[in-house]
Amino acid sequence: MSKKNLICWLLIFISFMLFSAAGCGGKETTAPGAKENIKVGFSISLTGIYAPAAESQMRAYDLWLEQVNERGGIYLEEYGKKLPVKFVYYDDQSSTDMATRIYEKLVTEDKVDMLLPPWGTTLHFAIAPLTEKFQMPVVGNTACSIKIRELDAKYFWFITSCIPDRQTEALVDLMKEHKNQLKTVAITYVQDLFPRENLEFLEPYLKAAGFEVVLVKDYPIGVSDLSSLMAEIKRLNPDAYLALSYPEDSFLITNQAIEAGLNPKLFLLLVGPSIAAYDAGYGAATEGILTQGHWSPKRGWAGAQEFYDGFVKKYGERPDYLDSVLAYVSCEILEQSLTMAGSLDKEAVRDVIATSVFETINGPIEFTGVENMRMPAMWLQWQQGELEIVWPAETATAKLLIPKPKW
Amino acid sequence: MHMNYIKTAVIAVLLLVLFLIPQIATTYTTSVALNILMWIGMATSWLILAGFTGYISLGHGAFLGIGAYFVASYWQILPLPILILLSGIVCVFVAAIVGYPVLRVKGPYFVILTLGLSEFVKYSLIYYEVNIRGTVGRILLKTPSIEDLYYWILVICLLSIATAYLIKRSRFGLALMSVKDDEEVAEALGVNAALVKWKAFAISAFFPGMIGAVMAMRWTYIDPYTVFNPMMSFQVTIMAFLGGIAYLHGPIIGATMLTLLSQYLWARYPNFYMFALGVILIFVVMFLPQGLAGLISNMKLPVLLNKYKVENKSLTKEK
Known part of the structure; x- marks a missing residue:
């Protein structure tokens, strides 16, 4: 028994050492003051019941990330230059509990500059009170319910007109x-x-x-x-x-x-x-x-056909006309609002999102309260x-x- | 005598730290601690039935769901402390009603029945929501801060540990453990097995009900699919086994370890951690049948825990 115990403890010790070594390697080495990138955080359902559905959202996020960094990043007047975008994301296991903890971590530990939403109405609702508390603006995408009006949110918006x-x-x-x-x-x-x-x-x-x-x-x-x-x-x-x-x-x-x-x-x-x-x-x-749905590449909205082609080229199949499009539009609004605000200041970005008109692959978008009333159903x-x-x-x-x- | 002092001192320091966490730690650390306490409460209350009597329940998470829904239904109608307490009491009643027939079933049939029962509760609720209320899911507005919720969970968690401890030391606890060792013999010796199991089931339902009530305020949006997720029940069971169900501190260690470990893994290896967790669980089942608590207890070094070991050995050895 004691030999077996010794092996157990040894294995625990070794795995602990491995984990902590890997953990040290992953730490960032950014000098304070010098802003090198814009950190955008979100949780995604890589596992659990939403995992099959969340893929079309993740793919749109990744496509945008690739494209925005090819352009050299997002121009911010505050820094007088373009800053590349970096994603920080974790698997929420399709659980509200995990999603809330992840967004707390993103804001308080990882100190991300901006947030993107997770997949689905449930998780949007779960994180909305948190982003409200942290005063972090989030443009929601894959969520849809008449309950969005109950939220009474100042920092959360919903793009879809499928209400x-x-x-x-x-x-x-x-x-x-x-x-x-x-x-x-x-x-x-x-x-x-x-x-x-x-x-x-x-x-x-x-x-x-x-x-x-x-x-x-x-x-x-x-x-x-x-x-x-x-x-x-x-x-x-x-x-x-x-x-x-x-x-x-x-x-x-x-x-x-x-x-x-x-x-x-x-x-x-x-x-x-x-x-x-x-x-x-x-x-x-x-x-x-x-x-x-409320999208077609044939409608002639700026960038819609490019998005369609880019998606097909990267993934070998067409985008979902709902979730992929909505997720991409979220990213577009994020990008445009940062440039318009010229800074990473949360309040400035919030005001821009709440009051501006955004030209997206899904046409012009403008928020009235939490809803996008510019787009008809x-x-x-x-x-x-x-x-x-x-x-x-x-x-x-x-x-x-x-x-x-x-x- | 000397050992008792050390033990008391350690527990006192631990309690002080737990009490101070929301004051000194960051929001995120508080949320991690809250999560650990929640799982400790769940696993310890699960132990009151499953650990003491050997009736493994895979329906423990259903009580959490009931508590959560109770709070959502009466949110901003009743004052908070009463709401939380009532959530627990409602679960005790539910457990008392369903427990009466269910606890007559034994062994693997009981395990499957509890799983089926929690699914039954879930689908009944969905039916009610869809056909009678005309919607699914509820939003809770103006919920208390995470610091307040932390203290609620801390109190519930400590209560569940104290309850389990007191039961284990009582005549009632002995009766429960005699059921685990041999139900027929226990009956023959005058233990009313049906009654003690029934009581244990009802008591064990009290805590997840209250935990569900508090967690609903933390999650702020609940729907039947998320609060009645069977993974909740599985996770409770896994934690208890990881820690060791023969020991009172087993679920505490199991819940703490598994929560911290999964926290550590998902934050660093988002694509890999489920695999790693699986490997660890296989490892535990194969090499540590008595759980982590058993491993600690088998070591000669920590004198601190020797007393526990003797107590537990005497109870579980002669199976």
Whole structure:
């Protein structure tokens, strides 16, 4: 027993020595006073339930980092020169507990100059009170909920216009244009915050506009079979089927709707069809699928096509029209606001973000409170292998294809 | 006598340091310390059922979730101390209700049942949120500072250790440990096994309920998927085993070591630390079946802990 114990202690000692040696090597050796780079910190879900989704965000961050440093960094008047950007990030394991600790570390220990947000609504909400407390401005990207207005934040903003009340209103407006073809509607939703909030507004809007809602049904996250639900919808034969879904179940619904031969005139899958794996998996079958989003490289926003090409070149597949675009826009706003403020002073940067108009790959962006009210809520549709903006008319790149062709 | 003085002095210094941390340390150090205390509280309260009776529960995290949701539901309606206390009491009631049938099941069936039970609580809550409240997740505004939360967690953590200590020294504790050694024999000797297990389960649920209440204020946004994450329960179990479940200080050492270690690893090797943690856990299970506490206890050097060793050996040796 004692020999074994000795081995144990020896191993513990050796590993401790190794760790501390590695730790020393990693320390920074920047002379005080001489600012050599701009440190941008964030947490990312490398592991855990958000990990598959967070990749499209991380890739956009990395692409921007590469591009901004190729340009020589960000120009700051305060220093009279361009400073390169350096990322400091940690894995939050998709946990709110970890994310809060990481942002505390980033601000108080690593002393980063600026912050980028983690992935998803939950983690955005978890860190918002902290960034508020530290008075660190953060432009949120992959988060969306009507609860953002509850936050009452001065240092936090949300880019997306996919806010449930705004986007469902736009959807019903779109449907009203085709009311001669659309009378009955079936809705399904996955049991989580964002889909549930969409339902909250969608159902009354539809009823007020005179549509007949023939089915509203929910199912849990991680569901593995929806074939009986597809059969039921087929039996009801609605003109429009609106699936308030997440990527995982968007794939499941597509598979099982094809199997069931479910062919409504309007087919919506809320989140999922904008990611690259969707059209890679279904090809021509995507024709006519409607989904949420507010971006297309064809719209002609400055830098949009370059972003698309740069992303494809670096990663070998197209960006997610939602998360990758939003994450990249966050970085663009960060970059522009620093240059406009001319310094790394948090208050100055905050004021710039709160009051300026930013030209991004997703068009002009301007915040009213925490929300980007400059961008209207839009809807995308798959048409001949490309996602087109089909609503509203002023930003559309194509007209709505209706009825959706059969599978 | 001399040894007792040293022990008391060490504990007193430790307590003083713990008490002073928010005053002297940075916010980040306080947050790390808060995290360690939270896991110590979780693992020690877990020990009251699992360590003493041998009924390994994989549902301990569910009580944390219930406490968190209770606070979120009555946030800014009830005063803070009452809110925290009630969160614990609610969990005691929940444990008493579910524990009655559940504790009749033994061995691996019990382990699986507790896991299923926490998933059941999670999905019931999701159903309630989605279909009745019409939303999922809650935001807590105007939460107390991290320093205040730290003191709450410190008090709850110390309470859980004191409770476990007192139970271990009591007749009730002996009854629990007799259940662990041989439930049938214990019954034959007049121990009401069903009753003592039931009591232990209810008591052990009190602390995670209160911890959940405090942590909800720290996380400020909670939804069922994050507060009822089964990884919470697994982590509690892993910490207790790492420290050694035959010892009262086992979960304390386990929780401290694992939290510090993972802290150290994720901060330096963001892409590698899960792998390293896995290797360490395999190592512990293979070479340290009695946990870190067992390793310390087996050494001849720390005279300080010899007394513990004798106590524990006498209780666990004759299995």
